[in-house]
Amino acid sequence: MTGTEFVAQLIAENEELLARIDAPAESRPSERSDPQSFDTLATLMKMALKNEMEAAEIAAEWVATTPELDAKVALACHAGDEARHYELVEAQARSMAIQLDGFHPLDPPSPVLSYLRTLNSTVERVAAALVAREAMGGRRNAQFLAFLEQAGHGELAAVYREVINPDEDRHHRNGCALLARLATTAAAQEAARRAARGLLETGDRVRTAALRQTGASVIPGC
Ligand SMILES: [Fe+2]
Ligand SMILES: [Fe+2]
Numbered sequence: 001m002t003g004t005e006f007v008a009q010l011i012a013e014n015e016e017l018l019a020r021i022d023a024p025a026e027s028r029p030s031e032r033s034d035p036q037s038f039d040t041l042a043t044l045m046k047m048a049l050k051n052e053m054e055a056a057e058i059a060a061e062w063v064a065t066t067p068e069l070d071a072k073v074a075l076a077c078h079a080g081d082e083a084r085h086y087e088l089v090e091a092q093a094r095s096m097a098i099q100l101d102g103f104h105p106l107d108p109p110s111p112v113l114s115y116l117r118t119l120n121s122t123v124e125r126v127a128a129a130l131v132a133r134e135a136m137g138g139r140r141n142a143q144f145l146a147f148l149e150q151a152g153h154g155e156l157a158a159v160y161r162e163v164i165n166p167d168e169d170r171h172h173r174n175g176c177a178l179l180a181r182l183a184t185t186a187a188a189q190e191a192a193r194r195a196a197r198g199l200l201e202t203g204d205r206v207r208t209a210a211l212r213q214t215g216a217s218v219i220p221g222c
Contacts, residue, residue, distance in 0.1 A: 003180040051222035053105035056082035127192035128199040130175020137221025138168040144220040
């Protein structure tokens with residue numbers, strides 16, 4: 001199978017899995033949390049900040065240990081984009097008077113960041129962080145955007161609609177093109193598939209726990 005054929009197959013497999021595991025949940029308001037409340041929005045925005053910072057962090061960590069020049073450049077650009085997303089969401093959080101003192105987005109690392117740190121080859125990294133994670137993040141951010149529009153958070157919604165969501169789509173597409181060039185052997189394709197699957201399963205566990213904790217029907221991606 002060529003790299004291009006493999007990536008088309010991998011995208012279809014990922015989409016099939018995501019359609020099953022990543023649909024918006026029933027919102028389940030508990031005594032502690034109301035999905036439409038300020039506290040819930042603050043929790044979701046901190047989750048968004050954590051995701052963006054972790055995406056920037058892992059891409060930056062990998063720049064120095066990725067020998068392929070095209071992948072190195074893609075990761076460096078990716079780190080910059082995700083850091084920019086962090087800045088944009090942080091500015092919105094501050095303008096909404098969401099308290100960020102003592103907020104440490106990388107402490108502790110999420111299971112997704114810990115999983116990504118176990119990946120040592122470029123095909124695994126690109127398959128997990130760019131192809132799979134950006135597909136998952138794009139899907140979650142589309143759901144988060146709809147939630148923000150419905151809840152009347154117009155300025156934050158505009159940031160997602162105009163900057164973050166188009167960037168995540170581009171990250172995914174660039175990752176797919178890169179993986180098609182890199183994953184040209186059966187062994188590389190198998191490693192890429194395993195890494196993508198591992199990322200999506202880890203992301204699903206994180207989402208399930210977050211939905212339970214917040215009572216919200218959606219969570220932001222990265
Ligand atoms: Fe992204
Ligand atoms: Fe992002």
